[in-house]
Amino acid sequence: MNVKQYLIEKGKLAKSASRKMAIKETHVKNTALKAMAEALMENKNSIISANIKDMENGRQKGLSQYMLDRLLLNEKRIYDMANGLNEVASLRDPVGEVEKMWRTENNLQIGQIRVPLGVIGMIYESRPNVTVDAAALCIKAGNSVILRGGTEAINSNTILVNIIKKAAIENGLPQGCIEFIEFTDRQVVKEMMRLNEYIDVLIPRGGAGLINSVVNNATIPVIKTGVGNCHIYIDESADLKMAEDIVINAKTQRPAVCNAIETILVNKNVAKKFLPQLAEKLIKLGVELRGCSASKNILSNIKLASEEDWATEYLDLILAIKVVESIDGAIEHIYKYGTNHSEAIITNDYKNSQRFLKEIDAAAVYVNASTRFTDGSQFGFGAEIGISTQKLHTRGPMGLKELTTIKNIIYGEGQIRE
Incomplete structure (x- = not known):
């Protein structure tokens, strides 16, 4: 031929x-x-x-x-x-x-x-x-x-x-x-x-x-x-029940699609309260967790994340977790590893929500919603x-x-x- x-x-x-x-x-x-x-x-x-x-x-x-x-x-x-x-x-x-x-x-x-x-x-x-x-x-x-x-x-x-x-x-x-x-x-x-x-x-x-x-x-x-190394940042002011529901949806509803999340970034001030209850539910749903040293100190049974994990689009039931000092750390992490697809912040702080919207460079940036909505039909455009x-x-x-x-x-x- x-x-x-x-x-x-x-x-x-x-x-x-x-x-x-x-x-x-x-x-x-x-x-x-x-x-x-x-x-x-x-x-x-x-x-x-x-x-x-x-x-x-x-x-x-x-x-x-x-x-x-x-x-x-x-x-x-x-x-x-x-x-x-x-x-x-x-x-x-x-x-x-x-x-x-x-x-x-x-x-x-x-x-x-x-x-x-x-x-x-x-x-x-x-x-x-x-x-x-x-x-x-x-x-x-x-x-x-x-x-x-x-x-x-x-x-x-x-x-x-x-x-x-x-x-x-x-x-x-x-x-x-x-x-x-x-x-x-x-x-x-x-x-x-x-x-x-x-x-x-x-x-x-x-x-x-x-x-x-x-x-x-x-x-x-x-x-x-397509390539979607997507993140959710859980701010210190977040409604933690809302954050939990959104993370579970964004990771497990359909893990092999480009708008599913691959990493969560958790403010250090809520990490000890938030991560154990979230991890318990995710593990029951079959999600493998990989975390930074700070998150592993909280969740001793998870794997230690490598540098490669932060840059990986898993398209599977695997989730990376990183504890960050503040919204600054979350934004810097997303700028370094994100793929300009879909990023979300869970917060009750209006100033932080607006900062996230303005500073994050992505096709879709969310406040208090799952990244799974990045879709033509969900946006009201029809098919895509x-x-x-x-x-x-x-x-x-x-x-x-x-x-x-x-x-x-x-x-x-x-x-x-x-």
Whole structure:
């Protein structure tokens, strides 16, 4: 197989389709999305059969319980994917929206309208639902998409793409609007990251290794998503029952997602009161605790944390604990080890809450709430393609609007520049 030529052919199809997608009327895109949803439900048994192969391969490779959970497709999750397609169909189409209009001194009328990004390349791991979510959002925002999923989900992703692609084309969308890289060879990814002529933007979604590889090696513009070394700081003024509930939710509700917390920072003045009762509940829930020397003095049965622990996104039932002198120590720790994803403070001190909001550099900063809310649907945006942790061109949950850009349009009456 000539990898480069294979990718060029995929790129040509997607690029040609992107020109047609950019001018597709909303009702055509919505009809296709609804047909894709119906097709998923009609083929649920075939999807589950393909997923069983991936699950068995995952077990043989020693994937953790939580990574296997990310990989699993059952009837409910297929229904959720289909429902997600219908929800995207119901969302307002951003393409063609006029952001603003104004007149200049020389009587030019200038406007800014929303247009698609073009061809979006998605490189992602583990979760086969991303295949459907990404395709749906790219289509509704008028883009075409090239998908490259992880090796562990190859059977699931292949059948999902075959089903939704067929339904999309049969219902008015162009050939090439959804392209899929069937090969799992890493060389394919390396070549894909240099396909500047055909891909307008790359969105990696997965662990730190994948995202860093794409950011460091791609010659195409990249939107970083996903890596979530998230923290909660328990201030000395915190309602400790509230803090306990939030920590338990943010760590255990779904530990293998990017908005789950990996470290708690506890003010020294409440550590002795707070940590024993929290630790007892977390340990009962199967959480392994690793702490600094001060927290280990309070919780003698936990592991001593290493420097690596502070920088690790566990995606598992493991939690690091550090006792800090004050909010200053918490902010410094987050600046050193955080990944600009989601950070939270639990406090009844208004001054500290405002300081945390202003000084913490992250896509989402919370006061007295779980980091698990960093999600497009929870924010009221509808579905999302990922959580951008960078500052250009978007930050936070990436919904439909974030998959478009601005075009300047100018109306004149014969004006020339002197």
